[in-house]
Amino acid sequence: MILVRIHVTLKKSVLDPQGTAVTRSLHALGYDEVEDVRIGKYLEVKVKTTDKRMAEERVREMCEKLLANTVIETYEIELVEA
């Protein structure tokens, strides 16, 4: 079994209204030191294989097809033996 950690984040050039809203809320709570907040998705996918190369290749496909909207998002993959 391989555990794959995936970070899906908005491209730098893309506005993050959710992040902006959280920044405002934190300021309203008195956390003025907060300069910026960016929010993305964090996924943990368990894959029934021991072939790391295959697992990475297949998870990249999953990201391209379903898990990330590659027009506005980028993704990072990290494999961990589960």
Place this chain on the structure above:
Amino acid sequence: MILVRIHVTLKKSVLDPQGTAVTRSLHALGYDEVEDVRIGKYLEVKVKTTDKRMAEERVREMCEKLLANTVIETYEIELVEA
């Protein structure tokens, strides 16, 4: 400036309907090797300070008050010099 990476994830004991739905979609796309998917939030918070201890303490407070629902979620904090 300090960049703080935050992972907010559902507690192990909490069902993840979103993760279950994604697992089914991946199976429908032919990725039968996927055993389980858990989905959480990934936040990057830029804090205007150089005091790491203070930054960590304040970000923990932010998580407790706003960024995580500590009844069903846990959070992990990682500090990175920006």
